[in-house]
Amino acid sequence: MDLLLWGVLPYVxxxxxxxxSIWRYRYDQFGWTTRSSQLYESRLLRIGSPIFHxxxxxxxxGHFFGLVIPMAWTLAVGMSQDFYHLNALLVGGxxxxxxxxxxxxxxxxxxKTGPVFMATTRxxxxxxxxxxxxxxxxxxxxxxxxxxxxxGHNYRETVAPWFRSLFIFQPDIAAMAAAPFSFHIHTxxxxxxxxxxPFTRLVHAFTAPLHYLFRPYIVYRTRDQVPGAIxxxxxxxxxxxxxxxTRDKK
Amino acid sequence: xxxxxxxxxVMNLDKCIGCHTCSVTCKQAxxxxxxxxxxxxxxxxxxxxxxxxRRYEDQEKWRGGWKLNKKGRLALNSGGRVAKLLGLFASPxxxxxxxxxEPWTYDYKTLIDAPLGDDxxxxxxxxxxxxxxxxxxWSANWDDDLAGAPEMGHLDPIGEKVRRESEDKIxxxxxxxxxxxxxxxxxxxxxxxxxxSCPSGAIYKRVEDGIVxxxxxxxxxxxxxxxxxxxxxxxxxxxxxxxxKCTFCYPRVEIGLPTVCSETCVGRLRYLGLFLYDADRVTxxxxxxxxxxxxxxxxxxxxxxNDPAVAAAASAQGIPDDWIDAARRSPVYALAKVYQVxxxxxPEYRTMPMVWYVPPxxxxxxxxxxxxxxxxxxxxxxGAIDALRIPVEYLAExxxxxxxxxxxxxxxxxxxxxxxxxxITLGQQADAAIPASVGMSPESMYEMYRxxxxxxxxxxxxxxxxxxxxxxxxEEMGCxxxxxxxxxxxxxxxxxxxxxxxTPVAVENFYALKDRQTSDTASGAATLRNRVNLLNxxxxxxxxxxxxxxRDVPRAAAASPADLGGPTAAGGSSPGSGDSAGTP
Numbered sequence: 001m002d003l004l005l006w007g008v009l010p011y012v013x014x015x016x017x018x019x020x021s022i023w024r025y026r027y028d029q030f031g032w033t034t035r036s037s038q039l040y041e042s043r044l045l046r047i048g049s050p051i052f053h054x055x056x057x058x059x060x061x062g063h064f065f066g067l068v069i070p071m072a073w074t075l076a077v078g079m080s081q082d083f084y085h086l087n088a089l090l091v092g093g094x095x096x097x098x099x100x101x102x103x104x105x106x107x108x109x110x111x112k113t114g115p116v117f118m119a120t121t122r123x124x125x126x127x128x129x130x131x132x133x134x135x136x137x138x139x140x141x142x143x144x145x146x147x148x149x150x151x152g153h154n155y156r157e158t159v160a161p162w163f164r165s166l167f168i169f170q171p172d173i174a175a176m177a178a179a180p181f182s183f184h185i186h187t188x189x190x191x192x193x194x195x196x197x198p199f200t201r202l203v204h205a206f207t208a209p210l211h212y213l214f215r216p217y218i219v220y221r222t223r224d225q226v227p228g229a230i231x232x233x234x235x236x237x238x239x240x241x242x243x244x245x246t247r248d249k250k
Numbered sequence: 251x252x253x254x255x256x257x258x259x260v261m262n263l264d265k266c267i268g269c270h271t272c273s274v275t276c277k278q279a280x281x282x283x284x285x286x287x288x289x290x291x292x293x294x295x296x297x298x299x300x301x302x303x304r305r306y307e308d309q310e311k312w313r314g315g316w317k318l319n320k321k322g323r324l325a326l327n328s329g330g331r332v333a334k335l336l337g338l339f340a341s342p343x344x345x346x347x348x349x350x351x352e353p354w355t356y357d358y359k360t361l362i363d364a365p366l367g368d369d370x371x372x373x374x375x376x377x378x379x380x381x382x383x384x385x386x387x388w389s390a391n392w393d394d395d396l397a398g399a400p401e402m403g404h405l406d407p408i409g410e411k412v413r414r415e416s417e418d419k420i421x422x423x424x425x426x427x428x429x430x431x432x433x434x435x436x437x438x439x440x441x442x443x444x445x446x447s448c449p450s451g452a453i454y455k456r457v458e459d460g461i462v463x464x465x466x467x468x469x470x471x472x473x474x475x476x477x478x479x480x481x482x483x484x485x486x487x488x489x490x491x492x493x494x495k496c497t498f499c500y501p502r503v504e505i506g507l508p509t510v511c512s513e514t515c516v517g518r519l520r521y522l523g524l525f526l527y528d529a530d531r532v533t534x535x536x537x538x539x540x541x542x543x544x545x546x547x548x549x550x551x552x553x554x555x556n557d558p559a560v561a562a563a564a565s566a567q568g569i570p571d572d573w574i575d576a577a578r579r580s581p582v583y584a585l586a587k588v589y590q591v592x593x594x595x596x597p598e599y600r601t602m603p604m605v606w607y608v609p610p611x612x613x614x615x616x617x618x619x620x621x622x623x624x625x626x627x628x629x630x631x632x633g634a635i636d637a638l639r640i641p642v643e644y645l646a647e648x649x650x651x652x653x654x655x656x657x658x659x660x661x662x663x664x665x666x667x668x669x670x671x672x673x674i675t676l677g678q679q680a681d682a683a684i685p686a687s688v689g690m691s692p693e694s695m696y697e698m699y700r701x702x703x704x705x706x707x708x709x710x711x712x713x714x715x716x717x718x719x720x721x722x723x724x725e726e727m728g729c730x731x732x733x734x735x736x737x738x739x740x741x742x743x744x745x746x747x748x749x750x751x752x753t754p755v756a757v758e759n760f761y762a763l764k765d766r767q768t769s770d771t772a773s774g775a776a777t778l779r780n781r782v783n784l785l786n787x788x789x790x791x792x793x794x795x796x797x798x799x800x801r802d803v804p805r806a807a808a809a810s811p812a813d814l815g816g817p818t819a820a821g822g823s824s825p826g827s828g829d830s831a832g833t834p
Contacts (some may be wrong), residue, residue, distance in 0.1 A: 029467035033469065038344055039344075040379070042344060052339075052340075114380045115379045212335060213335070222456070
């Protein structure tokens with residue numbers, strides 16, 4: 001079971017995340033959008049959305065710090081375990097609570113504003129459940145460590161080594177299996193989130209427009225020689241038994 | 251010098267009768283879809299008036315266009331690149347639906363289905379956004395013909411500015427009010443601030459004809475372009491989550507047809523043609539310090555196609571000879587640069603707009619004739635233009651960044667043309683002093699009169715075709731019908747109705763026709779996806795949805811929101827188009 005969850009599932013998740021994103025990018029550029037609802041409602045969005053998104057960026061940075069940077073490194077630069085822990089708790093806690101608060105505002109808005117709710121698809125609802133669950137469970141692991149104090153679980157000795165070991169294809173399953181249940185469930189829901197990611201509106205995060213900082217203001221483009229909607233079928237994506245069989249190739 | 255070609259438009263505002271035909275035909279052609287119910291790529295507003303969306307010209311609030319920063323360089327009014335990215339999660343200055351209006355339809359089904367009774371059934375307005383009963387409080391032209399001016403006249407941002415700047419605090423006296431119509435489309439600017447605002451880089455200017463378009467595949471719905479455009483001519487499709495804008499009817503223009511708004515214009519006030527301009531100097535021209543110099547710097551960008559050096563440079567840039575020839579015959583170049591009677595709308599936004607306007611003389615003529623003067627006499631007209639400050643100052647705020655001398659000059663030209671031609675028409679000796687008084691020769695004044703008054707279709711619309719060797723690909727003929735996923739994929743797709751690649755019309759029709767020809771029965775709603783294709787209907791049977799449901803079918807009680815959900819999601823209808831509210 002541990003092998004399946006911590007040895008196989010992560011790779012399945014990555015395969016679906018990458019494969020799904022590539023597939024979506026090629027097949028569904030038109031659906032690749034934030035699907036903003038600001039036109040319907042702006043007041044709550046302008047409170048909730050920045051809190052959520054900036055909180056989320058901080059949370060991502062925190063995950064990077066906790067999972068990718070080995071404990072030995074922070075100790076080497078003189079950062080004591082207590083100091084690290086306090087830091088993680090404060091910054092992580094604030095970011096987590098902000099993210100959760102932001103998403104709660106957004107969910108409230110989505111439910112209570114008629115037009116916004118009407119524009120919410122089933123896909124969105126599933127996504128919201130998984131996303132909120134991941135945030136709540138993540139916050140739980142952080143808060144649990146407060147109550148447990150010094151006896152709390154040090155994930156940098158279990159989850160983090162496992163996470164890093166995944167990248168060298170030598171998953172340290174035992175380390176992860178030793179982590180407490182709260183971390184297990186948070187990780188599982190997190191993986192679920194990444195599995196559904198390419199198929200939800202979350203994909204907009206993958207096209208965060210950082211290139212805006214560098215591109216020229218005015219964009220010139222030549223007219224499409226072939227209208228966009230009817231480009232030739234791409235290699236590897238042709239339906240069975242068509243173009244190459246039934247018509248003369250051009 | 252980098253010569254580029256630009257399709258441009260000139261509208262002669264004296265001829266606009268405010269019939270909204272351009273808006274309606276444009277809407278039927280382009281925005282009669284779910285998600286764009288509130289969108290009018292072309293709208294006609296009555297000035298003075300708030301415009302659409304309301305008070306869009308108030309850039310203190312909406313932050314559209316460009317400004318000069320402290321170093322005197324061009325900067326987006328809505329903030330730089332970093333500021334824009336930080337504001338991505340909730341666009342700080344964003345018009346809401348209430349700034350446009352809440353689109354609606356009527357519950358026509360009640361009219362048809364109401365049981366016999368003493369009361370007249372009423373078709374109540376239903377919001378196309380929520381599907382519920384709604385109060386109609388605003389629309390794209392709610393203040394048409396100065397409707398509500400006594401109450402709302404003060405809300406016109408331009409009127410506000412004129413009143414603020416005039417020393418004697420002109421009151422908005424209704425009886426002295428002048429009025430004219432202002433049809434607006436996207437300006438297809440040379441220096442578009444929407445494009446500069448787009449984080450994804452999805453908005454682009456076509457090299458061949460300068461038409462500004464949104465790449466629907468690359469747009470990610472960040473909405474910054476809507477803030478960036480000072481004319482508020484980019485709209486958010488709330489169903490697809492993408493920005494949409496006036497396309498200058500590029501599929502028509504590519505085959506030499508005028509845009510839908512031009513083609514259907516009752517007053518024949520629109521002119522289409524090419525400008526040649528120097529693309530290298532655009533940024534400098536938009537960055538001149540004094541706002542009143544912007545008109546002149548924009549004029550300086552326009553190159554004379556009759557100049558052999560310009561023609562040679564254009565050829566060197568790959569502009570085909572027939573395009574250079576079309577630029578020579580261009581009516582928009584003639585009106586803007588040769589006769590200098592067409593002016594850009596709000597040059598102070600520094601976007602270098604390419605839809606130009608001949609300002610209206612009619613408010614002044616109307617005032618004169620109301621007061622019993624001879625409104626065709628050049629002396630009277632000239633005196634009136636100088637004396638009537640309100641219209642002139644108002645027009646100056648619209649077209650010349652407040653420079654009243656410039657607008658006066660243009661109005662005097664129009665007045666001179668009127669007086670001069672009256673002399674000729676009445677069989678009097680042509681008075682060469684009149685053209686001379688506005689710096690024109692009698693010949694050029696007559697030519698201008700011809701172009702503005704009696705130019706025929708081919709003279710008003712000089713549109714070179716996109717190149718012949720590409721023509722095959724431009725039509726949908728170039729495509730195969732075994733389109734990936736087949737027609738209909740976008741409605742069943744896992745990401746909602748709008749995802750996936752759009753099905754070309756030709757493919758859709760092909761499948762509908764094939765279905766029609768090979769099936770034993772009339773094509774059902776299932777195969778036509780709830781549309782009735784009258785093109786292919788041969789009278790054999792009645793496709794579902796063609797006729798109202800019959801009496802003996804038990805009818806649901808008065809239309810519930812659920813009834814409205816159908817058409818709202820499937821087809822949508824413009825507020826004016828009168829679509830029936832429900833498909834059985």
